[in-house]
Amino acid sequence: MPSLKRLHAAGLGLAGLLLGAAPGAAELAGHGGFVKGVAVSPDGRRIMTASFDYTLILWDLAAQTRLGDFDEHEGAVNAVAFLPDGGQAVSGSDDGTLRLWDVARGGVLHTFKGHRGKVAAVAVSPDGRLAASAGWDRTVRLWNLERRTAGAVLEGHDNNVNSVAFSPDGTKLLSGSYDATLKLWRVADGTPIRTLTGHDFGVNSVAFTPDGRRAVSVGVDETLHVWSLESGEEIASLVGHEGPIFGVAVSPDGRFAASGGLDRTVLLWNLESGHFIRAFYGHDAPIWSLAFTPDGRRLLSAGSDEVVRVWDLERGEEIGTSGERRISLPLAVLPDGPGAKLFARCVVCHTVTPDGRNKAGPTLYGLFGRRAGSVAGYRYSEGLKQSGVVWNEKTIDALFREGPAAYTPGSKMPLQHMPDARERAELIAYLKRVTGPAE
Known part of the structure; x- marks a missing residue:
């Protein structure tokens, strides 16, 4: 040596x-x-x-x-x-x-x-x-x-x-x-x-x-x-x-x-x-x-x-x-605005396209109007499946305002807290645009 x-x-x-x-x-x-x-x-x-x-x-x-x-x-x-x-x-x-x-x-x-x-x-x-x-x-x-x-x-x-x-x-x-x-x-x-x-x-x-x-x-x-x-x-x-x-x-x-x-x-x-x-x-x-x-x-x-x-x-x-190389953002979520840039924090865990699969988190395609804990093939906690939460602008805003630990106990979602109301609104508007209709 x-x-x-x-x-x-x-x-x-x-x-x-x-x-x-x-x-x-x-x-x-x-x-x-x-x-x-x-x-x-x-x-x-x-x-x-x-x-x-x-x-x-x-x-x-x-x-x-x-x-x-x-x-x-x-x-x-x-x-x-x-x-x-x-x-x-x-x-x-x-x-x-x-x-x-x-x-x-x-x-x-x-x-x-x-x-x-x-x-x-x-x-x-x-x-x-x-x-x-x-x-x-x-x-x-x-x-x-x-x-x-x-x-x-x-x-x-x-x-x-x-x-x-x-x-x-x-x-x-x-x-x-x-x-x-x-x-x-x-x-x-x-x-x-x-x-x-x-x-x-x-x-x-x-x-x-x-x-x-x-x-x-x-x-x-x-x-x-x-x-x-x-x-x-x-x-x-x-x-x-x-x-x-x-x-x-x-x-x-x-x-x-x-x-x-x-x-x-x-x-x-x-x-x-x-x-x-x-x-x-x-x-x-x-x-x-x-x-x-x-x-x-x-x-x-x-x-x-x-x-x-x-x-x-x-x-x-x-x-x-x-393994499959999936770290690059799909075309539907390229950062073309403030909401997209905020969602970039979440792209490792969630897909938003019709053919997107469940990853660390469930696919977000069809998010609005969907009951929490209902995506096929994703293993949820019993507490989340029985929460009764339906995802819409109001509930998604509450999720990021209060944080997942407080709003959806039993969630596996990493700590993600957005105290800024403007940022929450930008993220929600972006999700409405890219996640498609509820099934």
């Missing part, structure tokens, strides 16, 4: 490769919202993706086909991890829970509750006995997957915890937080070993190297940091992204790290030399999560464009995509 503290990708004089999908690459209809997490099964044959649309999807990696859906969470799903046997997986969600899944049958085996806020990340121990979760209640929590019980609560971070990872031998745990620190913990008793400082702002993602001696972390400071866990010192900081970095992964042989973030670019780094190797372009929106396949030959990246991309690291090209 070089002694230089900051190594810049641009300074190496290497041009990034602009990579498109290979001929005949699959583009499969998948998530209806940001893809926040991706995990590869231990045998490398399947992947699971976690999304803002409250669901997880299981995919066949070779065939790039969809195998099953998992939709029991009551909030955005932020992370997923397979157990070592590949037959079970754990996910974490904005609903504050972890869920243990039977991957083959698709059912929930257990729901773990304890966090007082969203679960931002999950990890599974190498022996499959424990799960760890990072929460926005500033805690890291351990869970016994065999007994299906809660374990230790690890406290010490001063802000939301965004990431967590087990060491390769399962004896240590590493967490990263918005407080700009990483903490190394003993799994056996939940006690802290040391705190790593060096990030200028919040830490978004952490990962161990396979030998357990080093770690990498990324965050808001646009830098990939490499750490010695024996000394607690920063070995190098790698600079190349043009914006906050949200995800990082280390290859199975420990030679490479991949990072992705707000700039929509995946950067591949050589951890032995500290050199930038290659840039992968193709995502249309920020990248949240990355994962290498067990053989180290492929890299998966998941982003806000609702797509998981699969990259061939030997040939330097994209193999294909899982």
